[in-house]
Amino acid sequence: MEQDKILLKILRDHRENNRNLIHLLEKIQDAYGYIPEDTVYWFSGKLDIPASKFYGIITFYPKFRLNPTGKNTITVCCGAACHIKGADKILEKIRETLSLKDEEDTTSNLLFTVQQATCIGACSIAPVVILNDQVHGNTDSDKVVKLLKGFEKEDEFIGYI
Numbered sequence: 410m411e412q413d414k415i416l417l418k419i420l421r422d423h424r425e426n427n428r429n430l431i432h433l434l435e436k437i438q439d440a441y442g443y444i445p446e447d448t449v450y451w452f453s454g455k456l457d458i459p460a461s462k463f464y465g466i467i468t469f470y471p472k473f474r475l476n477p478t479g480k481n482t483i484t485v486c487c488g489a490a491c492h493i494k495g496a497d498k499i500l501e502k503i504r505e506t507l508s509l510k511d512e513e514d515t516t517s518n519l520l521f522t523v524q525q526a527t528c529i530g531a532c533s534i535a536p537v538v539i540l541n542d543q544v545h546g547n548t549d550s551d552k553v554v555k556l557l558k559g560f561e562k563e564d565e566f567i568g569y570i
């Protein structure tokens with residue numbers, strides 16, 4: 410029921426304001442934190458536009474996500490300077506700490522999403538990890554694990570450390 414209301418509101422805005430599909434997809438992602446597959450087919454049917462056209466846009470723009478993201482985002486810079494200074498080891502340690510399996514980038518409790526970035530423009534303080542909006546430079550695996558422990562008060566994260 411609630412989902413129908415959300416989708417109908419987005420659809421009405423799309424039709425009344427002659428919005429484009431990128432804007433429509435942004436609104437879906439704003440509402441859900443990602444773009445659920447069933448919403449793509451819902452809009453595809455309502456607008457008589459092939460789902461493939463939606464997916465073409467979603468996969469072209471890196472900002473669109475087809476899977477739910479965690480409440481907190483950890484971004485490990487894996488650009489050249491960070492790579493040389495051990496970004497791979499840091500990334501491996503984070504993934505191990507969060508018990509992420511091969512293809513997973515988000516913890517099952519949706520508390521953390523881990524992603525990689527190419528150079529974020531802070532090479533002088535490499536290696537760099539961004540935890541939510543906070544940049545942590547000259548870091549290493551131990552420092553990052555300590556940072557993650559700062560989230561111990563967050564309900565379910567205790568189990569990971």
Ligand code: FES
Nearest residue numbers: 486488491528531
């Ligand atoms: S390579 Fe990581 S900040 Fe430039």
